[in-house]
Amino acid sequence: MNVGILGGGQLGRMLALAGYPLGMRFRFLEPSPNPPVAGLGEIVAGSYDDVQAARRFAAGLDVVTYEFENVPVATAEALAGEVEVYPPTAALEMAQDRLVEKRGFRDLDIPTAAFRAVDSEADLTAALGDLGLPAVLKTRRFGYDGKGQFVLRDEADQEAAWSALGGRPLLLEAWVPFRRELAILGVRCGSGEARFYPLAETHHGQGILERAFAPALDVEASVQRQAESYAGRVMERLGYVGVLAVELFDTEQGLMANEMAPRVHNSGHWTQDGAPHCQFENHMRAVCGLPLGSTTVTEHAAMVNLLGEVPPVAEILALPGTHLHLYGKSPRPGRKLGHVNVGGEDPAAVRRTVERITALLHA
């Protein structure tokens, strides 16, 4: 099959690496020079909002998917008239706007933080009155990795928050006192069958994912089922095909949805070496109409992002149970350059190896 991917970053790279063994060939639409997918297929240089470039890109393809959720809906819809596009564009619409997303969760009886739309400073004052402090002001669109967010801790923060983000469509969310953050990763195929990986525990620093551990420890079966039910409802409502990630807060009142990503997700990179079939293969199987692979996990896994720098490769590879995944990107502070997966039977040993990788990162 000839597969097109909107985006040529590391997720596109790993989708292609997982798809080649299934006999797929890849073409990418990507505006930047020398992207992570360089060498892994044909690259059509073009901006994502250039519908003409997108049509050239799509000519002769069997299916199109995307590797980031800020693909313009207009582009995806133009392509969907000519070729199968999965996940469906409705998923883009929901994921691109945090207000639409939160309302979508609520419509499906999925708990979220309390939230208010904020379009003016008066709205913000009113919303703070409703929700109290602390609270998080967020742009409705184009936020990722902690960008476009401002945490308000006391009343004096209101002015700084408004001056940082005001003038764009916003929403205010009540602060959720969570015990930890979890992520559920599901994959659904056209027939409606869905499978889920075990919940991963995610650790962020300044809004960027730093580590994930899977299966998350001390998760009751009912909590896993609850998470699957939430992700499953979203997928069913959207007629979803592909991998979907839902980031969750684990709170005293139970799970609460934070955000979703209609694509393969950093919280699921551990599946490359910790599951029989990884998220990248399962996404490609789903969008190409093939049977889903297994998501059953028998060992413990962890993932450490390599942010801003890559420690000496030989030192990483010499650690027990490690698997390296580099993205072919040049270093820049905070940039995701790769990740290390760690696997083993003993979660404590896995965690020790994670600490040693972290020490290499900060050496």
Place this chain on the structure above:
Amino acid sequence: MNVGILGGGQLGRMLALAGYPLGMRFRFLEPSPNPPVAGLGEIVAGSYDDVQAARRFAAGLDVVTYEFENVPVATAEALAGEVEVYPPTAALEMAQDRLVEKRGFRDLDIPTAAFRAVDSEADLTAALGDLGLPAVLKTRRFGYDGKGQFVLRDEADQEAAWSALGGRPLLLEAWVPFRRELAILGVRCGSGEARFYPLAETHHGQGILERAFAPALDVEASVQRQAESYAGRVMERLGYVGVLAVELFDTEQGLMANEMAPRVHNSGHWTQDGAPHCQFENHMRAVCGLPLGSTTVTEHAAMVNLLGEVPPVAEILALPGTHLHLYGKSPRPGRKLGHVNVGGEDPAAVRRTVERITALLHA
């Protein structure tokens, strides 16, 4: 690292797929159009005996390896003057000539079938007198997948054997009454450290590998050690760097070496899904001077070659524990188009799945 691979077939394809996550980039020297590596790196079109093309190919590379053992030694040596070439060219010299190979095994006290050099019909008569029947007449060079071999069962076969193969340098080998065929796969890095995968049991049909099962059942620890010792001796003698496969006969007198391949090998494809780090990754680690990955295996694995045809992909993927690896080749009778790996805890269940794949192949 910029890696060059002499050859652009499926082994080059799988080396590249394993090397990209380690941050490697690939260039291939390959004479045929649209090879299996198409899309996976830069392809320099050229014949392997065209030293000028080989030099163009090697410009700017950090290391060169090869994916088949019939690379002309002259080409490899010309390149070795300009860039690191692993495995060493001495391994090519040994593997390209079955007589040199057999003598090499004997020099290292590795048992082989009795053999005689055959350069004339008189030599053949004398060799048959020495070794008796049945016996196998083989070309010394360019044999693979059972090509260049003639099994003599009675005296009347001598004329047919000579007319099929005579005129080239040959050797006659005594027939080895083996219980089964095994293969040992080792990897050695520049420091001299070597690791070995568990022995695989290989099943051939008309000289072509059809299936492999690993770890081979009913193998005593002493037999595994013996196999490792044989492969280890070859690697040490050659100053070997990379993956080496040695095909063995399991006989009542113990293991006997049949052939070696100084490269990743079809008998080790199961490691892609049945070992923590596969032969392709370990080969790339070794030739790039990185620490070796783990070869410790905890489950049972099998590999089924897809020869001449690819059954419906969806039916293969729906079987339990299967992993598909296609090579992007067009079908032709007997051609290796891909393979299916099967994994699981229960060797009987793995074998049942192998039977179901075989049934799909012959449906």
